[in-house]
Amino acid sequence: ASSKIQVEMDSSTGIAVVTMQSPPVNSLSLDVLTEFCISLEKLEMDRGCQGVILTSSLPKIFSAGLDITEMYGKSPEHCAEFWKAVQELWLKLYGSSMVTVAAVNGSSPAGGCLMATSCDYRIMADNPKYGIGLNETQLGIVAPFWFRDTMVNTVGNRVAELSLQLGLLYSAPDALRVGLVDQLVPEQEVLRTAKDTMAKWLAIPDHARQITKSMMRKPTIDKLLSHREADIANFVSFITKDSIQKSLKMYLEGLKKRKN
Numbered sequence: 001a002s003s004k005i006q007v008e009m010d011s012s013t014g015i016a017v018v019t020m021q022s023p024p025v026n027s028l029s030l031d032v033l034t035e036f037c038i039s040l041e042k043l044e045m046d047r048g049c050q051g052v053i054l055t056s057s058l059p060k061i062f063s064a065g066l067d068i069t070e071m072y073g074k075s076p077e078h079c080a081e082f083w084k085a086v087q088e089l090w091l092k093l094y095g096s097s098m099v100t101v102a103a104v105n106g107s108s109p110a111g112g113c114l115m116a117t118s119c120d121y122r123i124m125a126d127n128p129k130y131g132i133g134l135n136e137t138q139l140g141i142v143a144p145f146w147f148r149d150t151m152v153n154t155v156g157n158r159v160a161e162l163s164l165q166l167g168l169l170y171s172a173p174d175a176l177r178v179g180l181v182d183q184l185v186p187e188q189e190v191l192r193t194a195k196d197t198m199a200k201w202l203a204i205p206d207h208a209r210q211i212t213k214s215m216m217r218k219p220t221i222d223k224l225l226s227h228r229e230a231d232i233a234n235f236v237s238f239i240t241k242d243s244i245q246k247s248l249k250m251y252l253e254g255l256k257k258r259k260n
């Protein structure tokens, strides 16, 4: 299979650019999640790598989030395996000891937003057509507690509550206003700005920064680690319900219809 996650390591700067390249929309299938996890694991072990910039090769889309077809019409066993891979990627990214910067060069709904908010810093293209947020309720599904926690840790409880209940997708300017992203720059400058930002983060004594990051994030990570199996069981029983499968079907059909 051709690579869906491209890793470009610059050993002179210690920065790796990890590019999602899974057309048409960089949705996170089981294959993509697995490859992504392995790439992050390798970088984490690489002593020469201190920072990761996460971006997309697709114009207009950072990531469409989880691949809905992995959750629709699949066996409970498949759903469990898929969910375990989603957990694994989040644990690796949110818990990374490296500096992580999201170069959000397009729309980033649901799981895409989760990945961006799992990074230490977010730079987004200043295009109001690009949306970012946890829109799960709009699909009739419920973002799990660790999606919520990641959101709360980024924007605070009030904005997270509005955002999650209403399934809000924020335009880039609105995302900046509520603190969901840290900075907007013109589209062609997203990656360069991410590199400049990374250089500033890497100038901080790394050991102190790592311990501080861990102090901030460990309680959130430990919560999932201690409820991992229950979270999988909960996902599987929820997603395989007839009513939820029906919602997903309607949503998928809506996505397809929009085009014609």
Ligand code: CO8
Pocket: 024, 025, 027, 061, 063, 064, 065, 066, 067, 068, 069, 107, 109, 110, 111, 112, 135, 136, 139, 141, 142, 143, 144, 235, 238, 239, 252, 255, 256, 259
């Ligand atoms: N999964 C699978 N297929 C997708 C997805 C997706 N997330 N998103 C888009 N596609 C498909 C479309 O159906 C379409 O397929 P086809 O070519 O066969 O018609 C193709 O990709 C291209 O999509 P669009 O034509 O819509 O492309 P656009 O460039 O017009 O728009 C967007 C791109 C903005 C990304 C748009 O596709 C979109 O909004 N997608 C849906 C995003 C979304 O809502 N994702 C939510 C996924 S759920 C999730 O991530 C967390 C779930 C937590 C589960 C908790 C349960 C307990």
